[in-house]
Amino acid sequence: MTSAAELIAAREDDDSPALLFEDHVWTFREFVIEAKRRGRFLQQQLDRSRPPHVGVLLDNVPEYIFWLAGAALSGSVVVGINSTYRGAQLAQLVSFTDCQLVVTASDKRPLLDGLDLGLDGDRIFEVDAPGYSDRLPDPGVLSPVVRDEDLFLLIFTSGSTGMPKAVRCTHARFARTGGHVAQVTQLRLGDVVYAPLPFFHSSSLFTGWAPSLVAGVPMALRARFSASVTVEDIGRYGATVLTYTGKVLNYILAVPERAADRTTTLRLAIGNEASFRDITEFARRFDCDVRDSYGSTEGIIIIRRDPSMPPAALGTAADTVKVLDPETKLESPPADFDENGRVTNWEAAVGEIVETAPSSGFEGYYKNEEATRARFRGGFYWSGDLAYRDREGWFYFAGRSNEWLRVDGENFAAAPVEAIISRFPAVRSVAIYAVPDDPVGDRVMAAVELAGQQRIDPDELDRFLTTQPDLGTKWKPTFVRFVPELPKLASMKIDKQRLRREAWLVDDVWWRPVRNSSFVPMSEADRQALAHLLT
DSSP, rough: OOOOHHHHHTTTTTOOOOETTTOOOOOOOHHHHHHHHHHHHHHSOOOSSSSSSEEEEOOHHHHHHHHHHHHHTEEEEEEEOOOOOHHHHHHHHHHTTTTOOOOOOOTTTTHHHOOOOOOOOGGGETTTTTTTHHHHHHOOOOOOOOOOTTTEEEEOOOOOSSSSSSSEHHHHHHHHHHHHHHHHOOOOOOOOEOOOOOOTSSHHHIIHHHHHHHHOOOOOOSOOOOHHHHHHHHHHHHHOOEEEEETTTHHTTOOOOOOGGGGOOEEEEEEEEEOOOHHHHHHHTTOOEEEEEEEOTOOOOOOEEETTOTTOOOOOOOEEEEEEEEEOBBBOOOOOTTTOOOOOOOHHHHHHEEESSSSSSSSTTTTHHHHHHHHEEEEEEEEEEEEEEOOTOEEEEEEEEEEEEETTEEEEHHHHHHHHHHTTTEEEEEEEEEESSSSSSEEEEEEESTTTOOOOOHHHHHHHHOOOOOOOOOSOSSSEEEEESOBBOOOBOOOOHHHHTTSSSSSSSSEEESTTOOOEEEOOHHHHHHHHOOO
């Protein structure tokens, strides 16, 4: 089996383009030279009697790739530090993962000042500091014994349900995933992969860099994702493959359409968690294929879309992937639908997505055996995500395990409600989440991002929902919050933890003071009256 180090070393005599960034082009030969310099630096700086971990806190720039490759060649481990974290949480990412040094830049260095990282100040290196390049040794010869099963990366989960966990990724998994994605995307000479998301997230690593190494095609970068310049970048680099996750397609589509969009070089967008509406519209607008699948940082379960599936379905998976009741451990029955397409047996049909015969992929969480055991129970891998299946076996996503709402004794999931509200023409994106009811249970709250600068009357949205035949009787929101932009994690997933925490303690929230009443703006007196529910 091939390791990440072998993939990189195999390119040292390749003079074809490897990295494209702004006006710069690095060949694979030049890229390997830069990797060797950083690899030798790590061999000199790291105490091999301790975990050889280096934290990287950088934007999506070539230096990040050089340090990833240098770590691979030197048998070191890169800890991808999420740049959206602050204070004690940021310090915990560094100290918990046993980083011996941190590589950053001058614009990120202030984030580390005053934090207890477990490091001396001289163990933080800025890639844009004067004399930085002079501190890196000549390439020389690197000959560490790097085994396929050696740890290569620690990638933090998105943290949507609390403090993130560090997912272990070995050399073998990186190389294996790169080979699979290169095959799926049919990468070939002339392709250019555009990877605009941070390298502390799995998307750019596993669907961007790893397959580009396997296929020997260049990868184009942008320091920070920007929807407004994505199409420009695609033209600039001649990009043929776009990697994405979360709401990336949604934000690109918010940029005004141009006639030239259908004549870009883009042939494929590959990622996960895009909505059916965004997948369809992106494929039309850019005249390309969109390959969206269900997946996670842990990397065990894959559910793939299929052209023949129902419009709202998630896709299909291996026979060993089931929907199980977490309590009984039994398979949930297929969903029953009424004449309006509404699921009539929610509580029975919705369960957790489970791989019943895990064989590869997830290699555990770093220093967190309890969390690892929670994923592997009874010989099965439990994803923590909810779904249901129809009688033909298609999967339908129902949200995360913490996105289950209970209203008036009825359980239902957030994802189907979001899909229905998204049909309203003015809605660009929506998040559904539970806020506390009095005295027990939940009430439904919706955070709504509108397209453009539109404003709508909440009762107009309410009237629209009344006409939707598949809307459950308990699904209508009690609270509607209008936001210029939904808060997102670095992975471009919506930050529902923040939304639940903020609840109605923000501006521009409308609510129904009495069940089934019209919406009225929340006043400060209203917030005070409900304050006890959030304590």
